[in-house]
Amino acid sequence: MSGKLRAAIVGSTGYGGVELIRLLLQHPEVDIASVISSSNAGALYAEGYPHLSEIITDRLEAIDVEAMKGKADVVFLATPHGVSTELSPKLVEAGLKVIDVSGDLRLKRGDVYEKWYKHKPADPAYLERAVYGLCEVFGSDVLGADLIANPGCFPTATALGLVPLLAEGWIDAETIVSDAKTGVSGAGRGLGLSYHYSEINENTLAYKVNRHQHTPEIEQTLSRVAGQQVTMTFTTHLLPMTRGILVTSYAKLTQKRTDEEVLDLFRNYYEGRRFVRIRPAGKWPATKEVLGSNYCDIGVSVDERTNRVTVISVIDNLVKGAAGQAVQNLNLMMGWDEGLGLAFTPVYP
Numbered sequence: 001m002s003g004k005l006r007a008a009i010v011g012s013t014g015y016g017g018v019e020l021i022r023l024l025l026q027h028p029e030v031d032i033a034s035v036i037s038s039s040n041a042g043a044l045y046a047e048g049y050p051h052l053s054e055i056i057t058d059r060l061e062a063i064d065v066e067a068m069k070g071k072a073d074v075v076f077l078a079t080p081h082g083v084s085t086e087l088s089p090k091l092v093e094a095g096l097k098v099i100d101v102s103g104d105l106r107l108k109r110g111d112v113y114e115k116w117y118k119h120k121p122a123d124p125a126y127l128e129r130a131v132y133g134l135c136e137v138f139g140s141d142v143l144g145a146d147l148i149a150n151p152g153c154f155p156t157a158t159a160l161g162l163v164p165l166l167a168e169g170w171i172d173a174e175t176i177v178s179d180a181k182t183g184v185s186g187a188g189r190g191l192g193l194s195y196h197y198s199e200i201n202e203n204t205l206a207y208k209v210n211r212h213q214h215t216p217e218i219e220q221t222l223s224r225v226a227g228q229q230v231t232m233t234f235t236t237h238l239l240p241m242t243r244g245i246l247v248t249s250y251a252k253l254t255q256k257r258t259d260e261e262v263l264d265l266f267r268n269y270y271e272g273r274r275f276v277r278i279r280p281a282g283k284w285p286a287t288k289e290v291l292g293s294n295y296c297d298i299g300v301s302v303d304e305r306t307n308r309v310t311v312i313s314v315i316d317n318l319v320k321g322a323a324g325q326a327v328q329n330l331n332l333m334m335g336w337d338e339g340l341g342l343a344f345t346p347v348y349p
């Protein structure tokens with residue numbers, strides 16, 4: 001026994017799962033105890049991911065709560081929507097800690113989940129119990145929790161760019177518009193027509209316009225911070241790149257502000273939070289500047305002509321938008337330094 005925390009990963013064969021493996025391999029307090037597949041138990045993990053040959057030598061295991069109870073302390077779920085709804089309660093009742101990377105437990109209201117995800121919602125007791133782990137905003141809720149709803153990729157980038165402004169009442173909550181771009185890995189490893197090379201190469205398209213499932217999740221966070229119901233316009237676009245999310249948000253200021261005032265607001269709000277970096281006035285973050293890292297980089301500017309503020313936030317969808325924030329949540333849950341295993345410099349170029 002190494003004395004380390006033992007982690008099992010359900011959905012380990014997907015992009016979120018393999019990114020969790022990359023990060024957990026570097027974590028000083030965690031051992032990967034079990035890599036789990038619903039469709040390919042018995043196969044060598046590295047058959048599907050040859051870049052992990054001789055690094056992950058384990059075979060995939062089937063989903064078995066009793067087996068997980070015997071060999072793991074924490075279970076990460078990087079599974080399609082609908083799986084955690086059924087599985088998380090069983091894992092929690094078996095005494096395991098659960099970090100759910102899917103959207104199943106993020107929305108507190110089951111009827112809202114059903115409307116946007118078109119799936120049956122989880123038991124309300126577990127929706128209530130799940131702690132929404134947007135680390136830089138609600139991180140203090142995570143210590144000691146046993147069930148974490150890890151935020152979505154777009155909600156992480158979008159909310160981190162808007163929360164300081166709403167927390168201080170600097171923007172009119174009825175005027176928010178967020179325009180988001182993502183790379184194709186956001187859609188996972190499965191095949192889909194929009195993600196074929198010949199469909200997305202040299203192409204850009206909007207999708208799920210006015211019906212993206214992350215809209216109510218962002219609104220839930222913004223409403224909680226603002227202390228009033230916030231509704232917004234949120235539009236997603238697919239870009240011909242592998243990783244990265246860039247969100248541009250606009251909102252009306254409630255009174256005149258300068259660039260420096262708004263930048264100071266952001267610097268103060270995120271003081272001491274190492275994974276949020278605020279660019280100086282006139283500088284804008286790019287997705288490549290956070291690639292492979294857990295950073296969310298933010299740039300802010302006031303348009304004096306329209307009295308609107310523009311916020312640009314970038315993350316790597318698979319790190320801060322999924323596996324990285326999940327590890328950060330594990331760290332906060334366990335009372336460890338929140339950056340353990342996450343000291344990755346972005347990959348550049």
Ligand SMILES: NC(=O)C1=CN([C@@H]2O[C@H](COP(=O)(O)OP(=O)(O)OC[C@H]3O[C@@H](n4cnc5c(N)ncnc54)[C@H](OP(=O)(O)O)[C@@H]3O)[C@@H](O)[C@H]2O)C=CC1
Nearest residue numbers: 011013014015016037038039078079102186188189317322
């Ligand atoms: N990709 C991203 O950037 C982000 C993804 N997410 C969320 O994380 C989750 C995983 O996404 P991602 O890794 O991209 O998706 P993938 O499609 O790449 O992987 C999903 C994995 O889930 C497993 N799976 C499929 N059906 C079941 C089932 N019935 N029970 C258990 N496991 C199943 C599959 O593996 P197998 O058949 O081997 O079991 C598959 O490898 C999703 O909920 C997604 O929305 C969240 C934030 C960002």
Ligand SMILES: CC(=O)N[C@@H](CCC(=O)OP(=O)(O)O)C(=O)O
Nearest residue numbers: 102103152153182183184186187
């Ligand atoms: C490119 C692409 O399709 N991206 C996905 C990202 C969603 C995701 O990752 O899932 P969660 O809802 O669990 O966060 C989308 O827009 O639906």
